[in-house]
Amino acid sequence: VAFQGEPGAFSEEAALLLLPKCAPMGFPTLDRVVAAVKNGDVEAACLPIENSIYGSIGRSFELLYEADLRIAASCVLTVRQCLVAANTSTLDEVRIVASHPVALEQCRGLFERHPHLSPLIAHDTAGAVRAMKDGALKADACIASSFAAQRYEAHVILENVQDDLNNYTRFFLAAEPAVVPTLQGSAIRDRATLAFELQNAPGALWEALGAFAKMKLNLTNIVCRPIRSQPWAYRFFVELKARPEQLDAAVLDLKQYGYAKILGAYSTSL
């Protein structure tokens, strides 16, 4: 299973949550993760799709759509940042704390409460832990997950150092359509994601969403993305609470208004 990031990244933890027996393989970008599925280097991709603080990760939806992959499952991972040191030093001994800018930003309170700490920008949370252990990064500690600390045999000095305790990230497990049934087994598919494109006209989105409202299907997310080849034209991704048989009727209705495609029907049990 391909994931974006270095070994020890949250996405690797998510891949192991979705498929406990899988062998996760890290790639530098989301584009490379999806390319690895298309090339047959991996069987599935684990893609972050939404963070409760930062919002939807549009690029993941776009890649699923372009590569014509299907969503096999979804899971939610709680983001718990820790202060991780290379050795058994104490908080008082730490000066420079390295991490990805987003992780540093998530822990602003830590730096305010302990003014002797200075942030240092690194390009990855888990990668910072590895570079610190290697001696390649001149930091006394990093902000990273306990999963990353474990992976690189580093020491957790403080747990739960992020400001917002309601910090969750959702992930999709996606694969080629033929592979999806094997990954899903007998899981109950209670959720679905659709893509559709609309003409930019008054009421167009309202008319299209009527297809779901009529059937009393609850929308749980909507993502609006520019269509790359047509500036300021949009593709929508919606997630619904729907069983597979309800889905087909809704898509048929939706197709009156423009192009529509099912990206997957899956379980949200994880």
Added chain:
Amino acid sequence: VAFQGEPGAFSEEAALLLLPKCAPMGFPTLDRVVAAVKNGDVEAACLPIENSIYGSIGRSFELLYEADLRIAASCVLTVRQCLVAANTSTLDEVRIVASHPVALEQCRGLFERHPHLSPLIAHDTAGAVRAMKDGALKADACIASSFAAQRYEAHVILENVQDDLNNYTRFFLAAEPAVVPTLQGSAIRDRATLAFELQNAPGALWEALGAFAKMKLNLTNIVCRPIRSQPWAYRFFVELKARPEQLDAAVLDLKQYGYAKILGAYSTSL
């Protein structure tokens, strides 16, 4: 005017496009940019809100909402990446090319066409040019704008090296409500952005969007954001083609379904 990034960033270029006589001031994060307005350190903020490839920048909308700022104007900037060297070297002499991961990703074709180039991750496009000129970054060239090259007296070796020529970023100029009229002058306000919150129920978004469809107001963007304190509950940001007087009627209608607020009525002439 506060912007996010180092001097020479695209956001600084946008600030000067929005207010040609302003003095732009750089901050490390979008949160700090908005805090600078609230603290009175600057009069306005220049915030990126959408990129034609990467989609909406949800954090900018969230910050505008939380800080209760008003949108005074918007502009669109074409992203034109260049290969920029510290001195007058030629393409053949360049080996290591540094930039922000997103900029490197935008220029994948360049690395494929010239396999002797190796990408090096930096945390900012303009910052990489500065660090290269200083000798702090061991790179032969950077991917950055011609604006950044000019700012640091670096040399443009190749222009327009990004894969996608339809790469635009939109920006909002935002300020405290009392300051907005001074910034707007006599500009015709033909566009508006609203925020509204909805109960997570079947048809809720469809019903709310009916308020705009009834008045034949064209939606030009919709952004769905998680509400931080309530996991998986959502706040919507919509942009409309509407004159200020149409707006008040639509908001009144919208308020039947939940909380709604106008984030600004502004011109899109730039």
